[in-house]
Amino acid sequence: MTPQIEKLFKNLQKNKMQPLFAQTKADALNIVKEMLFDGCVITWGGSMSVIECGIDELLRDKKYCFMDRGRAGITNEEQQECFKASIGADFFFCSANAVTENGEILNVDGLANRISSIAFGPKKVVMIVGVNKIVPDLKQAFLRVKKIAAPKNCVRLNKNTPCAKLGHCVSLLNNDNPDFADGCNCDDRICCDYMISAMQRQKDRITVILVNEELGY
Numbered sequence: 001m002t003p004q005i006e007k008l009f010k011n012l013q014k015n016k017m018q019p020l021f022a023q024t025k026a027d028a029l030n031i032v033k034e035m036l037f038d039g040c041v042i043t044w045g046g047s048m049s050v051i052e053c054g055i056d057e058l059l060r061d062k063k064y065c066f067m068d069r070g071r072a073g074i075t076n077e078e079q080q081e082c083f084k085a086s087i088g089a090d091f092f093f094c095s096a097n098a099v100t101e102n103g104e105i106l107n108v109d110g111l112a113n114r115i116s117s118i119a120f121g122p123k124k125v126v127m128i129v130g131v132n133k134i135v136p137d138l139k140q141a142f143l144r145v146k147k148i149a150a151p152k153n154c155v156r157l158n159k160n161t162p163c164a165k166l167g168h169c170v171s172l173l174n175n176d177n178p179d180f181a182d183g184c185n186c187d188d189r190i191c192c193d194y195m196i197s198a199m200q201r202q203k204d205r206i207t208v209i210l211v212n213e214e215l216g217y
Helices: 003-014 025-035 048-052 055-059 076-088 113-119 138-156 162-166
Strands: 018-022 041-044 065-067 091-094 098-100 105-109 124-130 193-197 206-211
Touching: 003 018, 003 206, 018 025, 025 055, 025 124, 025 206, 041 055, 041 076, 048 055, 048 124, 065 076, 076 113, 091 113, 098 138, 105 113, 105 138, 113 193, 138 162
Parallel strands: 018 206, 041 065, 041 091, 091 124, 124 206
Antiparallel strands: 098 105, 105 193
């Protein structure tokens, strides 16, 4: 591991989160296989990093009870039930928008279903994070959302937002230090609720599997 990753892992442990290192996407998949048990209840936040590691396909194995909010043909009502099921789930899988070297994790949502599950409910939260998401501090984490994560996710999700067209948040046009609420006010905005996971009360409830490859946005 690089000095940067060693620093990150030390600080995640200090913040009572469990860091695990995967050299490749295949290694991350194997780590997850070892975590799961037959009949476990699983939900997820709809993550490209999870998909790129093939973990979503693993979760669909019939020996697990996977509440799949992204399955083909799902109705809005069924998707809401998947969100609610996270409260009692054994595992919740997601990624992060940014992870600081100080062991802080930034996640941003439009509906807050993902960050609500990270904050409370599932017994275990497992974040699959590529090394491209490591940043020095919270300011850079915030800017990473405005410059990379939000625009790319808006394109992926076919959202009609200025950042999908500009490639960065509209708030950055005349300001390099925007506030949280700055930017567009359109109905498709996805950066509405911000959550920083810092020092945890439940030790190792959050596990960060850091993959030594670029993953997601």
